[in-house]
Amino acid sequence: MEIDIYNKYKKLGRGNWGKDLIMWKAMYTGLLTRFKEEEFTPFVEFFLNLFLDLPKARREGKPIIMHPFNYGPELFHAMGIEPLMQEIFSVGLAPFHLNEPYIDYTNKIGYGDNPTLCNAQRPLIGTYLQGAAPIPDLLFFLSTPCNSLAMTYQVFHNLTDVPMFNMDVPYWLYDEQYETSEFYDEKTMDYMVKQVKDLKNWLEKMTNQNLDIEKFQETMKLVNEAREYVVEFNELLKTVPCPVESLVGFGNFLVMVTKGGTTDAVNATKYLRDLAAENVKEGIAGVPDEKLRIMWPYTHVFFDQDLFPFLQEEFQANVIMDILGYYQVLPHDVSTIEKCYESLAKGTLDFSMIGTCRGPIEYYIEYILNFVKEYKIDAVCMPMQFACKHAYTMARVASEAIREQLGIPVLIFGCDPYDSREVPLEAIRQRISDFITQVVL
Numbered sequence: 330m331e332i333d334i335y336n337k338y339k340k341l342g343r344g345n346w347g348k349d350l351i352m353w354k355a356m357y358t359g360l361l362t363r364f365k366e367e368e369f370t371p372f373v374e375f376f377l378n379l380f381l382d383l384p385k386a387r388r389e390g391k392p393i394i395m396h397p398f399n400y401g402p403e404l405f406h407a408m409g410i411e412p413l414m415q416e417i418f419s420v421g422l423a424p425f426h427l428n429e430p431y432i433d434y435t436n437k438i439g440y441g442d443n444p445t446l447c448n449a450q451r452p453l454i455g456t457y458l459q460g461a462a463p464i465p466d467l468l469f470f471l472s473t474p475c476n477s478l479a480m481t482y483q484v485f486h487n488l489t490d491v492p493m494f495n496m497d498v499p500y501w502l503y504d505e506q507y508e509t510s511e512f513y514d515e516k517t518m519d520y521m522v523k524q525v526k527d528l529k530n531w532l533e534k535m536t537n538q539n540l541d542i543e544k545f546q547e548t549m550k551l552v553n554e555a556r557e558y559v560v561e562f563n564e565l566l567k568t569v570p571c572p573v574e575s576l577v578g579f580g581n582f583l584v585m586v587t588k589g590g591t592t593d594a595v596n597a598t599k600y601l602r603d604l605a606a607e608n609v610k611e612g613i614a615g616v617p618d619e620k621l622r623i624m625w626p627y628t629h630v631f632f633d634q635d636l637f638p639f640l641q642e643e644f645q646a647n648v649i650m651d652i653l654g655y656y657q658v659l660p661h662d663v664s665t666i667e668k669c670y671e672s673l674a675k676g677t678l679d680f681s682m683i684g685t686c687r688g689p690i691e692y693y694i695e696y697i698l699n700f701v702k703e704y705k706i707d708a709v710c711m712p713m714q715f716a717c718k719h720a721y722t723m724a725r726v727a728s729e730a731i732r733e734q735l736g737i738p739v740l741i742f743g744c745d746p747y748d749s750r751e752v753p754l755e756a757i758r759q760r761i762s763d764f765i766t767q768v769v770l
């Protein structure tokens with residue numbers, strides 16, 4: 330980035346951010362240093378601003394709500410409440426291995442271990458007890474995608490006394506097009522809409538304000554606009570060769586989970602859609618000489634940010650999707666206030682990972698089978714850890730279905746995506762390389 334821009338962001342990061350934001354500030358500084366040598370794209374700008382938003386909200390006296398990675402923040406933005414997607418913190422530390430001392434500390438105090446509780450959230454407890462975690466004004470989380478996540482947020486609530494709201498996400502299909510399916514239940518929507526309204530009432534009470542209906546509708550229109558761009562982007566990924574490289578789609582997820590319902594999200598998703606569309610038009614491949622298209626229906630190995638670039642370089646393999654990055658909430662009718670509430674409910678039921686992991690195993694299997702066919706996938710890879718009990722169970726059954734029905738090879742490899750010490754990156758890369766050379770090619 331140009332030196333003027335770098336200096337501007339350096340200056341913006343100065344000052345006292347507050348005791349509990351020490352680590353948050355260190356992450357901002359680390360990112361700025363990392364981005365210094367890179368082009369200043371709208372995404373670099375987006376990330377830097379994301380970190381600056383928290384101290385800014387504090388200065389302006391805006392309430393901060395902590396929420397997990399599986400919930401869109403539209404309602405919070407509509408009410409002028411600053412969302413803090415917690416895993417930006419507890420998982421964002423993983424690429425720098427800064428989460429590992431806190432994982433050890435959390436072990437030491439006896440709060441779980443990898444086989445029982447996921448290290449995506451566990452560092453929150455260790456960092457909090459050592460005075461390094463951001464402390465929000467409010468806390469929100471859901472019953473999905475896992476008991477592990479819900480447990481850690483409950484523990485955080487009990488330690489901090491931060492007021493919390495918990496949403497129960499049901500199993501069943503809601504769309505009338507599935508009316509004849511054994512998994513359809515007409516009560517699903519009503520159940521969810523009621524909880525969305527309860528959340529709205531709780532937020533009003535906690536922040537001593539009423540939801541501004543006009544602002545709410547405007548927010549829902551903006552989230553729709555961004556979703557339209559993401560839908561178009563996802564369609565463009567079907568092109569062979571794929572017009573963008575492996576990690577680009579993850580940008581859509583990060584935008585929607587932090588800024589859904591704002592003009593920032595509209596601009597960022599439009600930028601990615603335009604990038605993909607332009608590359609398709611010009612015949613540019615995200616991975617030059619693309620030879621393999623990989624589906625990754627699970628999370629990244631977060632501590633190894635260079636894994637996908639490695640696969641690109643070694644095998645000209647493009648990881649077309651991961652379970653979070655492939656954001657698939659559709660635009661909805663938001664013409665009335667009631668429809669806006671419905672849209673919030675549908676957005677929650679279909680959110681990345683929730684839509685595929687909140688119900689019977691058939692949701693996940695069907696999702697993978699369809700994706701493999703539509704996106705012309707050559708191989709499926711997924712890391713797997715014990716703590717992710719539901720995915721652990723689904724992965725093996727899904728892999729059998731993929732092999733039997735489509736003849737596509739699948740690799741499931743054990744590792745903790747958040748802790749580099751369980752299975753080191755060299756072993757992971759070797760395992761995937763062996764799979765590609767001995768089974769796929």
Ligand code: SF4
Pocket residue numbers: 447448449450474475477478628716717718720
């Ligand atoms: S990786 Fe699995 S266990 Fe960990 S937070 Fe995500 S869904 Fe839960």
